[in-house]
Amino acid sequence: MKKLNLFTTTLIALLVFTANIVFAQSAGPSDATSAAPTNPGDAGKIECYGSPISLSGPQDAGGVDYTKYHWYKIDASGTAQLVTAMTGRTYTEASGAKGYYNYQVVTENANGCTSPISDVFKIYVLPQLTVAITTPASSICAVASSATLLTANPTFAAAYPLSYQWTRNGVVIPGATSATYNVTGETSAATVTFGVTVSFSVLGTSCSTTSTQDIIVTPLPTKPLITAN
Amino acid sequence: MCAFRLPPGKTKIYSCILLPVTACFLFSLKNEHISMGVLTSSTQDTTISVCGTSTTLNTVPVAGYSNPSWNDGSTGTSLTVNSSGDYWWQVTGASVVTNGDFSAATTNTLTRGFTSAYTYMTTASPCPGCCCGALSSEGTYSVNTNPHNLHNLFTAFGDHTTGSGNMLIVNGAATANVTVWTQNINILPNTNYVFSTWATSVNPASPAILQFSINGSPLGSTINLSSTLADGVWQYFTTTWNSGSNSGTLPIALVNQNTSSGGNDFAVDDIVFAPVYRQNIHVTFNPIPVLALTSPHTACGVYDLTKTIVGYDATTYNYFFKDSSGNTITLANAEVLSQSGTYTITEQNKVTGCTSLPQQTTITINPNPQKPGIASS
Numbered sequence: 365m366k367k368l369n370l371f372t373t374t375l376i377a378l379l380v381f382t383a384n385i386v387f388a389q390s391a392g393p394s395d396a397t398s399a400a401p402t403n404p405g406d407a408g409k410i411e412c413y414g415s416p417i418s419l420s421g422p423q424d425a426g427g428v429d430y431t432k433y434h435w436y437k438i439d440a441s442g443t444a445q446l447v448t449a450m451t452g453r454t455y456t457e458a459s460g461a462k463g464y465y466n467y468q469v470v471t472e473n474a475n476g477c478t479s480p481i482s483d484v485f486k487i488y489v490l491p492q493l494t495v496a497i498t499t500p501a502s503s504i505c506a507v508a509s510s511a512t513l514l515t516a517n518p519t520f521a522a523a524y525p526l527s528y529q530w531t532r533n534g535v536v537i538p539g540a541t542s543a544t545y546n547v548t549g550e551t552s553a554a555t556v557t558f559g560v561t562v563s564f565s566v567l568g569t570s571c572s573t574t575s576t577q578d579i580i581v582t583p584l585p586t587k588p589l590i591t592a593n
Numbered sequence: 594m595c596a597f598r599l600p601p602g603k604t605k606i607y608s609c610i611l612l613p614v615t616a617c618f619l620f621s622l623k624n625e626h627i628s629m630g631v632l633t634s635s636t637q638d639t640t641i642s643v644c645g646t647s648t649t650l651n652t653v654p655v656a657g658y659s660n661p662s663w664n665d666g667s668t669g670t671s672l673t674v675n676s677s678g679d680y681w682w683q684v685t686g687a688s689v690v691t692n693g694d695f696s697a698a699t700t701n702t703l704t705r706g707f708t709s710a711y712t713y714m715t716t717a718s719p720c721p722g723c724c725c726g727a728l729s730s731e732g733t734y735s736v737n738t739n740p741h742n743l744h745n746l747f748t749a750f751g752d753h754t755t756g757s758g759n760m761l762i763v764n765g766a767a768t769a770n771v772t773v774w775t776q777n778i779n780i781l782p783n784t785n786y787v788f789s790t791w792a793t794s795v796n797p798a799s800p801a802i803l804q805f806s807i808n809g810s811p812l813g814s815t816i817n818l819s820s821t822l823a824d825g826v827w828q829y830f831t832t833t834w835n836s837g838s839n840s841g842t843l844p845i846a847l848v849n850q851n852t853s854s855g856g857n858d859f860a861v862d863d864i865v866f867a868p869v870y871r872q873n874i875h876v877t878f879n880p881i882p883v884l885a886l887t888s889p890h891t892a893c894g895v896y897d898l899t900k901t902i903v904g905y906d907a908t909t910y911n912y913f914f915k916d917s918s919g920n921t922i923t924l925a926n927a928e929v930l931s932q933s934g935t936y937t938i939t940e941q942n943k944v945t946g947c948t949s950l951p952q953q954t955t956i957t958i959n960p961n962p963q964k965p966g967i968a969s970s
Contacts (some may be wrong), residue, residue, distance in 0.1 A: 420970040449871045473960075482967055
């Protein structure tokens with residue numbers, strides 16, 4: 365039993381080693397430094413951060429998948445590295461940091477004949493967008509005049525033009541489209557959830573992120589009565 | 594000198610100018626046969642290069658010349674050879690010897706055509722004290738149709754020419770370097786001559802030892818009649834001579850070299866001194882390349898046909914490619930073959946020109962998928 369475990373362990377190690385040799389898959393972008401696309405031809409597709417990368421190879425003239433698809437990813441040095449040789453024409457990969465993710469594919473038919481390698485297909489992954497809401501007070505009094513200012517703080521305010529949309533308990537607050545929102549007019553004691561959705565758009569691809577902040581509306585003390593002792 | 598390469602199975606006519614320039618030979622070659630046409634010089638050299646391990650050399654008739662013979666002693670118009678080396682054949686022109694077959698009148702020294710240091714006798718010659726006939730004494734000779742007519746101990750037999758004609762019959766003396774037969778002949782310079790005779794013992798005792806001689810100088814090895822062959826069995830002796838700068842009239846002779854006092858009785862016939870033409874042929878055999886292919890082959894898109902050749906060597910060989918329809922394919926196209934089919938390849942040695950047997954190989958070429966595009970999904 366002990367011998368079997370050792371064998372199994374060795375086999376797994378070998379398989380892992382072999383997989384690493386054959387499929388030197390590298391996470392992250394092929395090109396993290398080039399400028400973001402400014403024209404539609406600069407990249408085949410633009411993806412938001414966190415969106416999976418999904419690519420499709422062609423089918424043969426009869427509309428049938430080729431026997432095998434050899435997917436290559438360009439590494440940081442510009443070399444095409446075989447990622448996988450797979451059946452099925454769709455290849456997916458999780459995206460990482462912003463940058464260009466460059467791929468090529470070779471198709472293989474039933475005779476084992478392979479196509480020329482495709483041209484490079486580029487996907488640009490936009491930078492990650494996060495936003496945090498800050499407020500000087502997380503509670504206000506349940507009176508119309510009580511107020512607090514919510515400020516949306518996005519991670520790259522200057523990189524792209526950002527749009528804002530504030531919500532109150534998930535309902536869009538008309539006109540609340542700036543980076544700040546002044547909470548006021550809350551007259552009923554409750555916990556109110558304010559949210560902000562920050563978005564930007566690059567060549568038709570829109571990305572957004574949302575953050576919320578609870579504001580506690582504290583009831584006012586009841587009108588006091590004075591009694592004689 | 595002519596030099597040419599001869600592929601197997603090819604028939605071509607070659608011509609070449611010979612030096613000294615006296616004429617031109619035509620060599621007709623068929624299946625490695627070589628032959629000669631118009632004769633103008635006494636010796637010619639030819640080099641042939643043959644693919645394979647055997648070839649047949651052929652002569653052709655030459656006006657005024659006959660009796661072709663080969664370096665190995667064989668006669669006839671062809672010789673099959675199986676190894677590289679030097680060969681020759683020669684043909685003999687008309688003999689310049691007068692009355693070499695001794696058919697002319699015998700009593701007239703002018704028409705007899707030759708002289709001798711020995712004493713001429715006839716069956717009617719007085720021979721006081723002779724025991725056995727006209728040639729009882731040593732140092733005598735005669736011309737007759739039967740040796741026995743001149744000595745009762747000489748064996749009876751016919752001449753070499755016809756079996757019923759005349760021959761020279763001699764009772765040799767015991768003195769060497771004595772001329773038995775001599776004749777002045779006209780010599781051309783720079784010409785090869787053959788000097789030959791047929792001879793036999795007329796009595797088995799002490800077979801004759803003779804020597805060809807020209808202008809007083811011995812020529813070739815001595816003529817030793819067999820001690821085992823019966824009397825009347827004619828034996829052929831021959832030697833060759835190049836006249837060099839000699840020209841004009843020179844004496845040729847048969848000289849006695851036997852010093853035995855007993856025997857030395859012999860007959861001579863058909864003496865020939867004739868110009869010869871000799872064709873020297875240097876034959877080089879070259880191996881036929883053996884082409885080996887690997888087959889069949891399946892390829893994608895295009896295929897390099899040279900990859901089927903075992904030991905492909907473009908430095909040493911030319912390669913020839915043909916498709917299944919027999920169309921020639923250039924090497925450049927053969928290296929990027931795009932059509933499936935059966936292809937024929939031959940290999941030719943660049944130096945020897947020898948070509949292998951054609952070999953076939955079957956190539957199956959499957960199409961490659963077109964260059965793909967990638968879409969995002």
